[in-house]
Structures are given as C-alpha cells and as structure tokens.
Amino acid sequence: MNFEFSDDQLVMKEEVRKLFEKEDSVKRNRNILEGDENFDKDLWNKVVEMGLTAITIPEEHGGIGLGFLELCVVAEEMGRAIAPIPYSSSVYLATTAIINSSNDDVKNEYLPKLAAGEMIGTFAHSEELGTPTSDNAKTTFQNGKLSGEKIAVPDGDIANLFVVSAKSGDKVGLFLVDADSKGVEVSKAECFDGSRSYANISFKDVDAKIIEDSSSEAIEKLLNQAAVLFAFEQVGGAEASMNMAKEYAMGRYAFGRQIGSFQAIKHKLADMYISLTLARSNCYFGAWALGNDAPELPVAAATARVSATKAFYECSKENIQTHGGMGATWEFDCHLFYRRARLLSANIGGQSLWKDKLVSSIERSNLPQ
C-alpha cells in the first residue's frame, strides 16, 4: 500500500510553497483586500510562469499533462497562502469542465489559452441566495443562444471565459460563453472576503458553445471534482491557521508563563490538530478517487469537503481566540484566514448541502464496506 503522494508530487508542492513564501502571498492578500485591484496580477503571472495553470491540461492542448494528484498538492499551497488570484475558478472549475467535455472543438480552442494563462475562466452557476442545484436552473440554452441571470460568480469580473450551467430541453448542461460576447453584462459585487472578487452576470441571447448537454450529471461531476480540490485548499488554510495559533501561544506570556503551557490552550491546539488530521486523511482518499475517476468519487468528495470545511472553520476561529484581542484587529492576519474559510465554505454549496449529499451518496453506494 502507498497512500501518500509521490516524491515528485511532494517536490512540486514544496516549490509552490516556496514561491508563495517568497512572494509573501499573505501580504498580497491584504493588499487586495485593502486596495482597488480585484486580484494580484503580478502573482497570477508568476503562477502562470510556473506552469500551474497547465497541470491537468493534456500536452496536445498545450498543457503539462499531469494529473489531478499534482493539482491537489498545488491546491493545498494555494490555501496555505490564501492567494488573492482567480486560480480555483479558472483551473479547478473552468479548465476541468472543458477537460471533461467530449466537444473537441471547445478543447482545441480554449485549453491552450487556459494553459498559457491568456484566458481566465470561471463557473457561473448560482442563481439565487441559497444552494444551487441542477434542477432549479432558470438560465436557458436554445439554438446556440443562452439567457439568464447568474449571481455570486467567483472572479466574474476578472474572467474572460464563462462556463455556464443552463437548461437545454429537460436537461441541465454546461455551456461556454466568451465574456466579451454581445449581451453579457457583468456587475461587480462586494465580497465578504475582499481578497477575492465576485460578480453578478446577466446573459441576454448570448452566443454559447456546448460543453455538455446530453446529461445533467456533468454538473454534479464537476462539483465533486472541485470539492476535492477546494478541500485541499481548506486543509492548507486550516494548517496555516493552526500554526499561527501555535506560534503565537509559544511567544505570548501571561500570568508569568507562555500561554501555550496552559492546558486550555494546548487542548484547543490538540483539537485543531485532530480536526486537521481527519480532514487531511479524507482529502487523500478524495485525491485518490479524483485521480482515478473512481466510482467512489461522490462519497469521497463529500467526505473531504465536509471535514475540510469543518477543519478550516475551527482552526481559523480558534486561531483568533488564541490571539485574544489582537486576533480580532484589522492589523493582525487572523481575519484573512477566517474570511477565506467562510468563502470556501459557501462557494460550491454550504455544509448542510454537502452533508446531505454525503449521506445520499452513501445510501446509493451501499458504503461503507
């Protein structure tokens, strides 16, 4: 048995980690939060230069042709670095949707541009507050034209390519829209995590290409794939939060001693570590299922998603608590992780939705063995 990433994958992880440390990604997160830019273009360019937008794209389409396992280790570092760039939207969501597609024309045209970072993609899915499902989509596709309103589109004001969920006949499929097409209207929305950008988008009789219109399963599959990748981001963010709490507790003295020597603090840290370890182990199984396109993916993705969401929430909130009053100031970085944790908890459906999906998947698969 080898339930671990390969040495090559771990080297890659280390390289990405070094990049973000060298570029002080957490500081850049704050700059975006406090400034007028909607993402850090300089950091994005460095990520593109390193080839990180090309990982899962086949060589024939201008990519590196590695697999999802490599993307998982990169995702963990994206989370640790709370990078203020549209990486998840473009890579986990838009790129994966196109890779999944059976439409070769779409692949030939867009994958090389996504690989080279010339285009930034995203997934426009949600239509109203709450949890989006493939059943209630009001956006429609007919005769090559797409119409509807999408809300809270991640990086919607940054992307120049939208993967859009829409009803076509009695199916809900995935369609592709160029952002500069006639009839597209983007309105930027203020985001709870100001280091990331969101927008509401209106489509009026817009030209659209078919990614997948023969099955409603395509959306579920895409969300499951993305769930594993986001879970790795969450684990990275959770570990960073736990480490911040630990370092502070070791250096802060009260009552004549390090606060990290008090059991009230040590047990808090132990609980963070437990939550993080369970989430990481579930993510590893998610990575295996994702990498092998295994029938276990729905259960594995939901398990990774639910436990990683829990871990990041717990670690980011208890990190603030460990810091005391300073932890709740704008000046300290704790809230950057707390905001990101909240964003990642909601972005592809909230915790209650994924818990329900998890139990449904277990019921369907007759797991566990």
Add this chain to the structure above:
Amino acid sequence: MDFNDTAEEAKFRKEASDWLSANAEKKEHSRDVYRPAEMTGEGGESSALQDAKDWMTKKYEAGWACLHWPKEYGGRDATAIERVIWAQEESKYKVPGGFHEIGQGMAGPTMMLYATEEQKKQYLPPMAKGQEIWCQLFSEPGAGSDLAGIKTKAELDGDTWTINGQKVWTSGAHYSDYAILVTRSDFNAPKHKGLTYFFLDMKSPGIEVRPIRQITGGANFNEVYFTDVKIPDSQRLGEVGDGWKVALTTLMNERLAVGDASGVDFQEIFELTKESDFNGENAISNGGVREKLADWYCEYAGLKYTKMRNISALSRGDTPGPDASITKIVSANKLQDIANFGMDLMDNASIIKSDDKDDIRALFQGSLLGAPLIRIAGGTDEILRNIIAEQVLGMPQDVRVDKTVPFNEIPSGSKN
C-alpha cells in the same frame, strides 16, 4: 497513490491467509464475532480465556505469534507492515482474543529492553506461546493520570525487596500469572527519581486481588493489595530509582497497543436510522439525523484513512506518527455519541434492558456503558490531548509544582 500490496507484502498476505483459512473459521459478516461456549467467573471471562490461550499457542507453534519479536524469543522477526497485514487478515476470522495484549504488547517490549538475557529466554517464549498471562500493576488510588505519584512502597533488605501498598484498575489481575510493577523505593527523592520497577509472580504470598465492578456490570478490573510481598532483586528492571524511565517504555508501547474503541460505529447507526420509524418515516429521511450521520461518517472515514497513511509510512520503513492518540480520542467519543443517539432513536424501547447479544439494543446499551471506560483507560482524553500538544506540536509542558521537591512533601489524592 495506490492501495495495492508490494510483491513481498502480497506474498506474506497470501501465506497468512492460507494458514488462517486452514486453522480458523471465517466471519460471515463484519459483526460476526467469536463467541465463547460458556460465561463464568467474576470478570465475565469464560471458556474465552482458555480458547484465547490455545489459539495463541497454535499461532506460536506455526510462527504467527508476536510477529515483530526476534525469533529467539518466540517471534518471527517480521516487519511492522507485515504485522499490520497479519492483523488485517486475522480480523476476517472468528478467533478469541483480548487477554494477551498487556503481556505481549507492554510487558514483553519492556522485558526485551531491561531484563537479563537469561530472564528473556525464560519468560518471553512462554509469553509468546500464550499460556501465561501478564498484567500491569501501575495505577493507584492516588495516582492515575499522575502516574508518577504512586506510593506502593519497596524496601530492600539484602537481596530481597518487600512490597507494601495498593494498586487499582488492574485489568485481568484475577487470571494473570505474572505482572510488571512500579513502586516507590525512596520517599525523600523528588517524585520521578524515587521509583523502582519489577516483574513478579502473581502467586507470590501477600498478594490479594479484589474485583471492581464496572458500570457495565462486569468486573474485569481489580484492586490488588500487597502485604509484605517478597521480590528477589534479580527481578528488578532498570536501576534502583530509575523506574520512571522504564515505565515510560511500557507506556509508549501502551499507546501503540490501544486501537479503535470497540462497540457501535457508523455502520450500526446507519442501519438503525434506515430501520427506525421517526414521525411516520424512516429516521434517515430526517435532516437532523442526516447531519449527524454525515459528521460520524467523516470521523469514521478520517480515522480509516489516517490509519492507511500510517500503514504507508510503515511500509516505507518510517516510524509511525502519534496518531494512535487521535484514534482513541475520536473513536471513544464517537462511540459514546452514537450509542446515546441510537438509544434516543429507539425511544422507549431503549429503556428496556436487553442482554441478548444478538439484539441491537444490547449492542447500543453495552456501548453506552462501555464508552466512559474507554475514554479513561490507557490515557484519558485530556492526557492524550496533552501528548498531542507536547509531542506532536512541540508545545511546552504545564508548569509543575511537584517536580523538584521531595515526594513526601507533595499533596496528593482526594481531600474530600
């Protein structure tokens, strides 16, 4: 990432599986367990004890006992990953167990490090063969989590030690042949400096074993009283006053030996929610119930895959992490919560006590009563959290007021 054995591991697995299928009865489903022919005795032990001894002897004679021990002491010189593979294969069979863990898992490794060559040759092979059972005389009424606070007194006269005092929570003392024992040989030295460690024959004159009835109704634990019990100095393990160091060796092995809490788990509550009626529909249709199921599944799966990551580390030849502490904290609390929630779902039916082992109620009731013990035995939740914080995360020890003063000046025990 893959779940397959290496060629060598597959060969070992086949060998283990072949021997097991020729010598034991395979389980028909995961809840299918070995059942003793009769139940007798204070602790509820039974023909199970003799069956467990005989099964161990059978394994010993075929080279499947104490796998990782050196061959000369009755083991197989197997690797850590082979030990895991054996455990995986053996768990597919209905075989008796639960009596040899303290001897083979804790006393054995300690003897291996501290006993003389002659003693190792005398005691370890019979321990591996399984006809002799060992217990661990560590905790006392005033020293549980704070183990170094023990007061059982050891006095040396010539070549013989005399022991007086009391131990408690000693699993299996009533059927044990030998024991490992920590005593205080110097009450004027600081707490951790005055301890001395021995092994002894449980049939020595002056030992009295009294069972403690647990909240489950069973009595597997005991109080053990010592009145002028004689131990030859040759049975001392480690130096005089150096017993804490020896005890830490034993405790380190205890943490490795402690595994999943046994009792109801995700499968049982999942099945129960599918069968139980809740306002006219199956409980599993209820949103609140589904949230709980999801949480427990995440813990169940998280522990399962954490174990796999540990096995991978073993397979690469790495030392396993301290994740046994995580396993015990998470699984014991999950067990307690699942048992409690399951009984809640059974509604008034759960109030009626059932002793029928095939009745699902008995399983949940037994788990609810057993869970508190599991959260305490072998390191409480709180001690294990300290271990994670200190040994994994590298956080500082609590400030101690008892480390440098003479032991006889430290307050201890209950004052109410």
